[in-house]
Amino acid sequence: GQHIDQPTEMTATEGAIVQINCTYQTSGFNGLFWYQQHAGEAPTFLSYNVLDGLEEKGRFSSFLSRSKGYSYLLLKELQMKDSASYLCAVMDSNYQLIWGAGTKLIIKP
């Protein structure tokens, strides 16, 4: 079946860098998304990768390797407000989004 795997929880220090990994196995691939979700709130779009390589957007970067079924989200210069869950989602061959369970990122001062 289709599945997406991410670590359940990660802890990092304010000002540091953290990398959140995502591996996927889906029927077809039409792009990978990263969303940020603060507790009790809606997911908000962070990034989209459809070709291999790195996409950079300010403090956040996302990497994709389609051959390895692998992506990561890199967060630099961490701030306390970055404490949230980070959701990896893959669009399959039917253009449906398959969601990972999310990685809860805890930022410590």
Place this chain on the structure above:
Amino acid sequence: EPEVTQTPSHQVTQMGQEVILRCVPISNHLYFYWYRQILGQKVEFLVSFYNNEISEKSEIFDDQFSVERPDGSNFTLKIRSTKLEDSAMYFCASSERGGSGANVLTFGAGSRLTVL
């Protein structure tokens, strides 16, 4: 910035009652979705809607669920006879395009449904 609006933000209902959750998607978006997220669990797809009909639905979206676009702006999710396990946050989302390319979904703030 345009946003997706959902009402109510929280609804408490008795088991077996009907519930209607409302959404106003972004005005120039053509594709509409309902997702749910049980507390502490992953986001789950329920249904997608395009051109006034359901385009895809998941196994969760059984006969107890229905969607409607009653006018040009609202998009509703109806649960006919709620069960305890329907307690979840329900997110509405819309996107400009549905298929290939960066199909970025914009989510509403969610409607929390509590079934007692």
